[in-house]
Amino acid sequence: MKIIIEGKEIEAKEGISVLDAALKAGIYIPHLCNHPDLEATGGCRLCSVSVDGIDQAVPSCKTIVQEGMVVEINSEKADKTRKMAMELILASHPADCTGCPKYGKCELQSMYQYMGVGPEKWKKKSRTVPNDDSNPLISHLFTRCVRCGRCVRACRELRGVKVLDFQRTKDGIRIGTDGGISLEEAGCKFCGACIEVCPTGSIMDTLGMVKENVSYSDSIVPCKSACPAHTDIPRYIRYIKEGDFAKATAVIRERVPFPETLGNICNHVCEDHCKRNELENPISVCKLKRAAAGNDDGSWKKNIRRSEPTGKKVAIVGAGPAGLTSAYYLAKKGHEVTVFEENEKAGGQCRYGIPAYRLADEVLDREIADILAEGVELLTNAKVTSPKELLSKGYEAVLVSVGTHKGTLLPLEGNNLQGVYINADFLKKARQGVIVDIKESVVVLGGGNVAYDCARTALRLGAKEVHIACLENLEQMTATKDEIEEGKEEGIILHFAHSFLRITGSEKVEGVELQKIEKFYFDSNRKAVIELVEGSNEVVPADSVIFAVGQRPAGTEDMELELSHGPYIKTNEDLETSVEGIFATGDVVTGTKSVVTAIAGGRKSAEVIDKYLGGDGDISEQLVESETPSPYIGKYTGFAKLKRTMPKFKNPQTRKCNFDVVEEVFTKEAAKCEASRCLQCDLRLNLTQSKLWNEY
Template identity: 70%
Template sequence: MWLTINDKQIEANEGMSILNAALGAGIYIPHLCGHPDLEAVGGCRLCSVEIDGMEEAVPSCMIKVQEGMKVTVHGPKAERTRKTAMELILATHPADCTGCPKYGKCELQSMYQYLGVGPERWKKKSRTVPTDDSNPLIRHLFTRCVRCGRCVRACRELRGVKVLDFQRTQEGVRIGTGGNISLKEAGCKFCGACIEVCPTGSIMDALGQINEEASYGERVVPCKAACPAHTDIPRYLRYIKEGEYEKATAVIREKLPFPEALGCICNHVCETACKRNELGEPLSICKLKRAAASVHSDDWKKNRKIADSTGKKVAVIGAGPAGLTAAYYLAKKGHEVTVFEINEKAGGQCRYGIPSYRLPDEVMDREIDDILEVGVQLKVNTTAEAPEVLLKQGYDTVLIATGTHKGTLLPLEGNKLSGVILNTDFLKNARRNQIRNLGKKVMVLGGGNVAYDCARTALRLGAEEVHIACLESRDKMTAAAEEIQEGCDEGVILHSGHSFLRITGDTKVQGVELQKVEKFYFDENRKAVIELVEGSREIIPVDHVIFAVGQAPDETEKLGVELNHGFYVKVNSSFATNLPGVYGAGDVVTGTRSVIEAIAAGRQSAVEMDRYLGGDGDISEELLEKETADPFLGRTKDFGNLERLSPPLLDPQERKNSFDAVEQTFTCEEAKCEARRCLQCDLRLNVTNPKLWNEY
């Protein structure tokens, strides 16, 4: 149907409001309580217009268009109504905008500038209501509130949570919860819709949640931003909540080829960033990933795209997570990829540095098969030639991804005695079933996850008594809290806050001398300073000592590329070495980090290598058609206090006698329950951002 606004004829759909019809046609009508995602209420009166045949100005958001209707936006009655309305709104609003974080983006500021209502006309009424900082995640600055009701309607209509409403208080009407209880007590889901629709910044993210250096999307969805591969975590958690594991797996695989392996061993920095920490404990994101991937669906493969052959050849040295990830994406771009692996099986430290009770062989085998399926050629038991030689043999580019497989031996007295073992050798030989006669007592030196891998492996290989000694106090140890606890449950004896002075014995290890640490810190030159407790020396009798104090790349000096710090391959921001056509990625570049960081490095190196080969560097893929998430959340009883679920573990006495997987997988119902705890922060990004008048 057709109507006329400001003498301009426009077409509008039946049932549309005059306001939406005008905005859709590029004709600006001031409005504040109205929002594109919310039902109109006409409360602010700023959208008032004059309509032929009506005596008074009326709110355009509440009037439906009619055929032949004639509307005037800037008639005298409309102008008078909206200016009066604006002055009433501004009467209790702070006059100084310059200190407001919303400055320059505030809809109210834009509106009064458009209407020409300046501070000198404001009839000020003092309203010094203190800011409410008592709630997690959300901060309410009442002095900025203009009582437009958007937040109330977003909470009710858009989300269906229904915890916000207009409340009568001694200071007057203000937005709050019934009985003025906390948002958590009221059943808030902390979805942030109220923050998104607030036109003035009265409702904001709590202090500490705002990282000005990050993009808005990264601030709103910190778990995705924290993940080195930037996996769309809220999206796949939503599918898990609905029991659609195949879809969840497809979303995960859009960013990484090792979903189940990561579900077993990822260091889950996403959980550290999870906003749910402010309510108690984070989502069990890592274990939910494993639950989805354990279904072993191949549905995602139907949308996997493999480009036609480019005729380009790529050599990858090392079949760890970085090398295999790069190989996977480069093969999908149509390049002929060969991976050289010195060991008898692919997997790198995932295979030879992580015990099978944490990461079973069958998980690695399955996911490596998926990688080889796209055309990657794998050569095991093969020592690759130096990169320069490979280039001469016809390869167009080479990736060095050999990892860190050389253990570190501290310069302690007794470190050459029989019975001293390096962590990397110990774990690799244990995985190969090549360790015999470990003795009754073992001491592991180090306080990280690898130290616990060694200690718990030693128990499974028959050691009757296993100790761990480290300089750090228990709360400062780099080992994950769950690793420490699981080790303790299995009987590992921890000597945290102890320095190791020497290894005793004549030709064979007999013990380790320890001394308690009074203070341990690093000075301004990053040199360790250790102060010991006098009279606290003791010797722990042991048969073997395992050094688990770090590891480094092995034989990188033979690669013919520039190195950093003696061992590590030096690359620039594009992952390129000083040798043209040769790249580096993963632990061999950065030092030992997490598997997810190695995968992220493999992805990015594939991007750069594809560009070097003449491609566009685009390795993104859509394995599942995007669906618009339902904005309606509804109420969940005691949502803020829902406790984190963890998968069950085998009994400690049972598990320390075998290499069976310690941690079980969530059942479907457990996974659904845990996924329901997600705040679904990403829904905020789907809330429409109203345009300011100068954008029309």
């Protein structure tokens, strides 16, 4: 139907309000309590307009359009109503806007600027209500509240949680919970919808939750932004909660070709950034990934995006997670990809550096098979010493992703004695089934996950007593808490904050001399400073010592490529090396990181190599149809205190005697239960952003 607003004829859809019709036509009518995703109430009166045939000004948000309706926005009676409403709002609102986080983005500020109401005309009333910062994730600044009711409607109608309402207090009407109890006690699900719809910043994220140096969406969904591969974590967790494990796996596979591998061994930095950390413990993101992949039906394969053959050939040196990820995406872009691997099997450190009790061969074999199914040619027992030679053999681009397979031997006295091992060699031999002459007592030097891999592997090879000694204190150790706890259960003896002075013995290892550390830190030049405790020396008896103090690339010195920090290949931002056509990624560039970081590096290398070969560099794909999740999440009594679901482990006394996987996968019901703890932070990003008057 057609209506006239401010002399302009516009078309409006039957049944909508005058306000919505005007805004859709790009005509601004002041409004505050109205929000595009919420039902209108007409409470603020700021959207008042004059309608021919009606004596009084009416709220445009509650007035339905009619054929031929004539509307005036700036009539005398509409202006008078709006001005009175604005003065009532401003009378108890803080006059200083500059210190407010919403400054420049506040809808109230936009409104009074549009109306020309200056703060010097405000008739101030003192309303010194203290802020409520007692709740996790949400701060309530009552003096900024204009009682528009948006937060109440979002909580009750949009989300169905129903914990916020108008409350009568000694300080007047304000937003709060029944009985003034905490949000946790009331059953808040901390979805953040109230924050998102608040027009003035009365309800805000707690200090520090929104980071200035990252995008708004990354602050709102920190788990996704923290993941090196930027996996859409809330989306796949939502599918798991609904019991659709196939769709969950498809979402994961949109970013990584190793979902089950990561579900077994990922360092899950996403969990460190999960907002659930403010409410007990984070979501078990890693374990849920494994549960999804373990229940996959392969339906995602029909949606794989494959380009026409380009005739371009790419060589990849190294079949670890970075190289195989790059190969996977480059093959789907239509390029002929050959992967050269010097070992007898593909997988890199996933195969030879991670013990079988953490990652079974069959898991790796399955996921590598999916990669090879895209037409990737794999040549094993094929060592490449000169990437430049590959360019002369018809390959238009070469990627070096050889990882860090060479362990570090510290210059300690006794490091050449019989019974001294280096992490990379030790773990590889154990994985290959090569007999390692481990005696009864072992000391592992190092404080990371690899040190625990070595220690727990030594137990499984027959050691009766295994010690770990590291410089760091318990809080500084790079080993994950899970790894430390599992090692403790198996009887690993930890000596944290100890310096290793020498390995004792004449021809073979007899022990390791340790000394307690008073202080350990790095100075301004990143040089380690160690202050020891006088007289705290002790010798730990040992038959074997394993160095687990770092790894580095092997053979890069002979590749005729520019290096950095010793054996690491130097690249620019586009992963290009000093030789045109040769790229590098993964640990050989960054140093030993994590499997998911290597996968992210593989994705980036596929993008830049595709562009180098004339493509568009777009490796994105949609393996499951996009669906808009329901904004309604409902009430869940005790939601804030829901305990983290823990996987079951095999008995420590029996599991340490073999290399069977120690951790059991979640059952479907356990996975759904854990997924239901998710705050669904991403739903905030689906709420419509209100526009300020100068955007119309």
